[in-house]
Amino acid sequence: MLSIEQLSVEMNGRQLIHNVTFPVPKGHITSIIGESGSGKSMTVSAILGLLPVHAQVWGDILFNDKNLVEMSPKERVELRKKHFFTVFQDAANSFSPSTKMKHQLFIFTGHKQGHSKMEFYQKMRVILQDLDLTDDIMERYPFELSGGMLQRCMLACALYTEPTLLIADEPTSALDMLIQKDFIDLLKKLNDEKGTTILLITHDLDIAASVAHAVVVMKKGEVVETGQVSDVFDKPQHPYTKLLLENHF
């Protein structure tokens, strides 16, 4: 599905990502973990083609055997629209404050897929219900909804569009503990029921342990360890992973 190979990123003469290699297998949840500044978000920006124009990138980002690094910006936007869906830390920033949710949800989903408004309403209503969101949120503005509700709206878009790859970058960091668990359960459900491949970026080891199949441990722009969650968490090999786990559990 997605394979990151020998990826390096340099900005302003500083190498921020060093020869990063890891797979994101189809149908699995892969979690990138590591402390703040370890390069998790930078790696995601490289995958999404959202690095600043002055960034230099080496290596390969292979998606279904196509190398994203070699694509034109236009081809990358097309591929991203068609196959990827991204949930960021603060959903409030993903929605425009002055537009009702129904218009924004339509733009993120039905419009992208060429559906009529009627088709969109029919499909979205069922999805919202499934996520314990009532219809009336469609008539609300983002500021009238809680952070948890907005994150669920983002997931509703993912459920609607059924992306090949869902990238969730610290999706629960802005949510309180109880809602975090609900959201993670929903991610798990999306993976279990739809087989959606998920790349989950989190600094929260409990979350990675509870939901991911595989983990990628990053430190200072490098991958220090990768493997199945049970292997890495039960028998960490790298001293940095051991330290992370010791300081956590």
Ligand SMILES: Nc1ncnc2c1ncn2[C@@H]1O[C@H](COP(=O)(O)OP(=O)(O)OP(=O)(O)O)[C@@H](O)[C@H]1O
């Ligand atoms: N736009 C930028 N220009 C230059 N350096 C940057 C930029 N964004 C991030 N960095 C640097 O790149 C390195 C990796 O940062 P990154 O944001 O990827 O870390 P992270 O693991 O996602 O951390 P966090 O969990 O705090 O978001 C850090 O040293 C950071 O200071």
